[in-house]
Amino acid sequence: MGGSILGHKCERYLWYMFRWTFQEHFSGRMRRLFRRGQLEERVIVADLRAIGIDIREVGNNQSKVDFGTHISGSVDGIIVGGVPGHTDEKFIAEFKTHNKRSFDSVARKGVKETKPMHYAQMQIYMKGKDIPKALYVAVCKDNDEMYTEIVEFDEEYADRLLRKGEFITLSDEAPPRLSKDPTWFMCKTCPAKHICHENQPTKQVNCRTCAHSSPQPDGTWDCTRFDAEEIPEDFQRKGCDSHVLHPDVVPWPRIESDTPTEAVYEIEGQFIRNGEGDANVFKSIELVSNLDACLNPDDFVKDLRFNFGGKITG
Numbered sequence: 127m128g129g130s131i132l133g134h135k136c137e138r139y140l141w142y143m144f145r146w147t148f149q150e151h152f153s154g155r156m157r158r159l160f161r162r163g164q165l166e167e168r169v170i171v172a173d174l175r176a177i178g179i180d181i182r183e184v185g186n187n188q189s190k191v192d193f194g195t196h197i198s199g200s201v202d203g204i205i206v207g208g209v210p211g212h213t214d215e216k217f218i219a220e221f222k223t224h225n226k227r228s229f230d231s232v233a234r235k236g237v238k239e240t241k242p243m244h245y246a247q248m249q250i251y252m253k254g255k256d257i258p259k260a261l262y263v264a265v266c267k268d269n270d271e272m273y274t275e276i277v278e279f280d281e282e283y284a285d286r287l288l289r290k291g292e293f294i295t296l297s298d299e300a301p302p303r304l305s306k307d308p309t310w311f312m313c314k315t316c317p318a319k320h321i322c323h324e325n326q327p328t329k330q331v332n333c334r335t336c337a338h339s340s341p342q343p344d345g346t347w348d349c350t351r352f353d354a355e356e357i358p359e360d361f362q363r364k365g366c367d368s369h370v371l372h373p374d375v376v377p378w379p380r381i382e383s384d385t386p387t388e389a390v391y392e393i394e395g396q397f398i399r400n401g402e403g404d405a406n407v408f409k410s411i412e413l414v415s416n417l418d419a420c421l422n423p424d425d426f427v428k429d430l431r432f433n434f435g436g437k438i439t440g
Contacts, residue, residue, distance in 0.1 A: 129191065129199030129254075132291050133246025135312065137301035140294050142318040144196070146363070147328040147335055147375050150317040162267065163223045167202060170221045170263055173272075179208035181219055191254025193288060194345045196295035201251050205261060212276070218251045218260040220244065229266035233273040237262050246287055248277050253284040295341055300374040325377040327417070331410045333362040337370040337389060351387060368402050369410040394421055405432040412438040 127144050134140055142148060152160070171184050183189040184203040192198040203219035222244055224232060231240045238245045248260040258279040265272050294301065305313050308323035320326040333339045338351035339362075346356040351368050370389045373380045378391040378398075388401035398420065403409035408420050419427060419438045430436030 127197050127291055127295055129197065129250035130247045131243065132197065132250055132287050133243035135242075136304040136316070137290070137294055138303055138322060139316060139318055140291075141297065141300050142321060142375075144295055145334045145372070145375065146330055146332050147321055148318050149330060163221075166223050166265055167221050170265065171203065174205075174219075174263075177208075177210075179205055181205045184219075189255065191251055192345075193254065193291075195288075195292050195343060196341055196345050197250070197288065197291040199247070199251060199254070201255065204255070204257070209261060209276075212259070215259060216257050217276075218248060218255060218257050219263065220248050220251070220260055221263045221265070223265050223267050226266055226268040229264055229268075229271065229273065232264050232275075237264075237275055237277065245277065246283075249280055249284040250287055252277075252279040253281070253288070292343075296343060298340065321375060321377075327371065327376040327378075327414055329414050331369050331371075331414060332365040333357055333369075335369075335372055335375050336365060336410075337372045338368065365410075367409060370401050371410050371413065393417070396421055403437055409437055415440050 127140065131140065131143070168185065171181055174181050181203045182205075183201070188200040188202065189204055190198065190200055201218055202221045205217035205219050207214055207216070209215065209217060222241070228240075237248075244262065248262065252258060252260055260277040260279075262275045262277055263272065264274075303313075303322060304310075308314060308319060313319055313323060316322065321328055328335050333347060333349070336349075339347050339349050339357065341347055347362060348355050349357055351370075368387065370387070371391075373389070376391065378393045381390040381392055381397060383390045383399075385401075388399050388407060391398050391400060398413070399407040400410060400413060401407050403412065412420055416438050423431070423438075427436075427438065431438075
């Protein structure tokens with residue numbers, strides 16, 4: 127889980143995101159905005175160096191923080207000296223671009239009040255790098271105005287954030303909803319709302335949405351189905367044919383199964399077996415690709431599955 131999102135208010139959203147239950151899609155405009163933020167970092171670094179600030183580990187050489195508990199991140203830069211009034215002090219550097227309204231709010235009220243996720247990100251990075259100060263640099267995309275703020279390390283707050291992250295990442299159950307109202311402003315725009323509020327299953331089949339896998343305190347993932355430890359991340363993203371949908375990423379009641387390698391879900395009055403697919407068991411990819419075809423297969427689909435080992439893909 128990235129330090130940049132640990133300050134998010136909704137623990138359930140963070141759990142869904144950590145478990146790769148949804149894939150967020152961005153418009154071309156949003157992608158250009160992200161690119162603008164990345165390109166702006168070079169300009170900010172050049173401006174800081176122009177006034178004598180010694181900033182290092184930037185761009186492709188960013189310093190990493192890794193707490194070994196599934197919580198990590200990348201620092202925009204490390205300042206080793208030259209900040210006016212703090213010439214010999216080290217700082218974490220954090221750069222953000224803003225529109226005019228957001229920029230004015232930050233400049234007026236400060237980053238802690240107006241951008242709590244940015245504030246939390248800096249606290250985590252200060253903790254990870256053992257540097258007690260951060261320099262927050264905000265740039266207005268409308269007029270290139272710049273705002274800087276020195277943020278002091280709050281160890282108690284940083285420790286609370288880490289405990290929060292560890293609880294979420296190691297929990298086998300999704301935390302409670304932030305709101306029961308799907309029209310609440312944070313919920314109605316949430317990329318996980320289809321799972322959280324709209325009674326839809328995840329569409330993602332990977333190790334982290336599988337009931338057989340579990341995160342470990344050392345930052346790795348294990349698989350009980352194959353007694354495997356430290357599943358590589360590239361394999362986690364692909365998963366395997368033994369995938370069983372985790373009960374907290376689907377809306378269906380789970381019924382006790384006769385075998386530990388399968389799950390039985392009650393869906394629209396039918397008891398559906400989920401696991402290593404055969405004529406009587408549906409693979410996870412089948413259930414999330416076309417649930418109706420699994421519940422109401424026609425004779426052609428039945429013939430393909432029973433006699434030819436076919437599977438439903440859409």
